[in-house]
Amino acid sequence: MSALPDIEQAAVDDRFDQPDRRGRPGRLPPEGSGRITRRITAVAVLLGLVMAAGKLWLWQETHSVGLLASLVHSLLDIVGAISSFVAVRYAAKSPDAEYRFGRGKAESFSAVFQVCLIVFAALHLLEEVIERLGHTGHIEQSGLAILVLSLFIVLTLWLIIAQSWAIRATGSIAVRGDRAHYTADLFANVFVMIGIAITAFTSFIWADVIVGGVMVLWLLWTALKIARLAWAQLMDMELNADERAALTRLAMADPKVRAVHDLRTRASGPHLHVQMRLDLDETLSLSEAHDIILAAEARMMTAFPAADILIHPHPAGCGHSHGNHRFQLPTESPPG
Numbered sequence: 001m002s003a004l005p006d007i008e009q010a011a012v013d014d015r016f017d018q019p020d021r022r023g024r025p026g027r028l029p030p031e032g033s034g035r036i037t038r039r040i041t042a043v044a045v046l047l048g049l050v051m052a053a054g055k056l057w058l059w060q061e062t063h064s065v066g067l068l069a070s071l072v073h074s075l076l077d078i079v080g081a082i083s084s085f086v087a088v089r090y091a092a093k094s095p096d097a098e099y100r101f102g103r104g105k106a107e108s109f110s111a112v113f114q115v116c117l118i119v120f121a122a123l124h125l126l127e128e129v130i131e132r133l134g135h136t137g138h139i140e141q142s143g144l145a146i147l148v149l150s151l152f153i154v155l156t157l158w159l160i161i162a163q164s165w166a167i168r169a170t171g172s173i174a175v176r177g178d179r180a181h182y183t184a185d186l187f188a189n190v191f192v193m194i195g196i197a198i199t200a201f202t203s204f205i206w207a208d209v210i211v212g213g214v215m216v217l218w219l220l221w222t223a224l225k226i227a228r229l230a231w232a233q234l235m236d237m238e239l240n241a242d243e244r245a246a247l248t249r250l251a252m253a254d255p256k257v258r259a260v261h262d263l264r265t266r267a268s269g270p271h272l273h274v275q276m277r278l279d280l281d282e283t284l285s286l287s288e289a290h291d292i293i294l295a296a297e298a299r300m301m302t303a304f305p306a307a308d309i310l311i312h313p314h315p316a317g318c319g320h321s322h323g324n325h326r327f328q329l330p331t332e333s334p335p336g
Contacts, residue, residue: 033170033270033306034092040166041085044178047159048078051152051185062145069215070149070188072121077181080114084174091174091269101308104233104269107174111230114177115223122219149193156186170270173233177226184222188215236266250299251278251311256292258316262328272307274300282315289313 055071087110095102163179166172191211231237238244248260258279266273278296280289293311300309 033172034088036166036170037088037092037172037175037270038085040163040175041081041088041178043162044081044159044182045078045085047155048074048081051155052078054148054152058145058148067145067192069212070185070192072124073181073185073188073215073219076114076117076121077178077185079117080110080181081178083110083113084178086110087174088172088269101273102268102271104267104271107172107269108230108233110174111177111226112234114181115227115230118181118219118223118226122216122223126213126216146193146197149189153186153189153193156182156189160186171267172270173229174269176229180222180226184218187218191215191218233267233269239265239267239272246303247274247276247300250303251276251296253299254292254295256280256284257296261314262312264327270306272304274304274307274309275312276310277312277314279314279316282317 052071052074055067055074059067059071084107087106091102091104091106093103160179160182163175163182166175167179191214194211239247244263244265247265248263251257251260258281261277261279262275264275278293280292284292290313293313296311297309301307
């Protein structure tokens with residue numbers, strides 16, 4: 001597939017040499033990030049269709065409740081992958097007069113949609129498991145089912161590796177949601193294969209139903225993990241401490257910058273939005289202060305090419321604070 005060379009090239013880029021720089025939004029130019037996410041989501045949709053068709057055929061041959069659970073999960077994978085396929089393309093659009101901050105949060109809404117699908121499927125499968133408790137039996141065509149599921153495990157593992165490369169390069173929350181789906185599907189295939197083998201080759205015929213119950217718990221756990229990722233972006237959660245420290249170090253690389261205050265950050269799909277106040281010598285001219293700020297922006301955008309950076313110059317030692325005090329942390333407010 002043509003998606004892999006671009007992903008590998010981005011993954012070995014020198015911006016990602018340090019572990020704390022991997023999988024963070026804003027570390028890749030929007031055009032490169034969009035190209036990678038578009039291709040990997042297309043691959044995910046294609047493989048999802050292939051595996052869902054295969055599992056539907058297998059379920060008709062075996063009537064395994066565990067396989068039915070895996071089939072439903074694969075159908076969710078397709079819907080989620082299509083959602084991500086659309087979301088990453090919409091999120092990558094350039095900001096305009098109507099959306100000055102861009103459309104990056106479309107990825108987060110895609111993740112929320114995936115969470116709703118997963119919870120719905122988990123409840124449906126729980127109902128199916130309860131119904132099957134009194135109707136257990138040996139599974140037909142168990143050897144064929146194990147063989148085909150083994151192939152699906154290999155394909156799913158390959159896709160997860162490709163998605164991990166894409167996440168390392170772009171930090172895309174939509175691709176993270178997709179990877180969570182397919183990681184759950186990988187374990188689902190393993191669980192189902194074990195359940196079919198135990199049911200077919202031993203007297204423990206309850207194994208297939210138990211696997212279905214395990215899948216319900218796994219689906220709910222997957223939904224929780226994706227929801228936490230989506231919540232962080234939708235609620236404008238700050239970047240982690242390492243990323244904020246990196247921005248501060250880059251801003252203060254010029255000795256003329258005395259201090260950094262009121263640093264505010266948020267991720268939105270492939271983009272970052274950064275605000276800060278730089279304390280400068282009060283004797284500097286407006287032109288000199290402007291040059292210092294431009295240089296600081298350039299340093300930060302070298303490390304964060306997709307960042308939108310807004311810097312407010314401030315005379316060092318001035319006790320006046322700017323903006324609404326409600327949005328200022330006690331440690332960020334200058335002494336009054």
